[in-house]
Amino acid sequence: GAVVSQHPSWVICKSGTSVKIECRSLDFQATTMFWYRQFPKQSLMLMATSNEGSKATYEQGVEKDKFLINHASLTLSTLTVTSAHPEDSSFYICSAPPGGRSSETQYFGPGTRLLVL
């Protein structure tokens, strides 16, 4: 149980375009999902907390107009990188707690590797 999927796994795009990444909880409902970014050989940095039915909460220094988050349902959150630039190239990973008694535990999606040319 507690499976999280992401799509796409890889994306290459031109500078200035927008990219949408989906995060799905496959066998549980998630009122909260988290989006992280990981640069090579670095740790996971939280970008924002996605809340079903309300606005996302962004971490300090993360531009909310550039990284649009929509938690459309209890099983889907999307991250849209708008007007992507080469410095946005990174590994984007979502996570979700399965709820109930294990709601502290977070399970990660497989990640999306973004390369902006």
Next chain:
Amino acid sequence: GENVEQHPSTLSVQEGDSAVIKCTYSDSASNYFPWYKQELGKRPQLIIDIRSNVGEKKDQRIAVTLNKTAKHFSLHITETQPEDSAVYFCAASRGSNYKLTFGKGTLLTVNP
């Protein structure tokens, strides 16, 4: 906000030896401490976690200890195997549906 420090950044051991990774946290309200293993290019995988009402937890070759007073927790891997080689991250959280704050990671290499 929470700050998690992790040491060492790299650790090299011989197969069969033990490995210990240590973390400290700053937020006294944190009450959940998971450890993740991440292989190159893959997602972080939860390997063990501990809650603040417990001082130690063990799962086969892996154990975690927590000292709430000192605000530090440690991962212990015994009888290491080459497949244990990966990056290990500690994290801290205030609990249910709360964000995780990660340490910078430890690259563990187990030499055959």
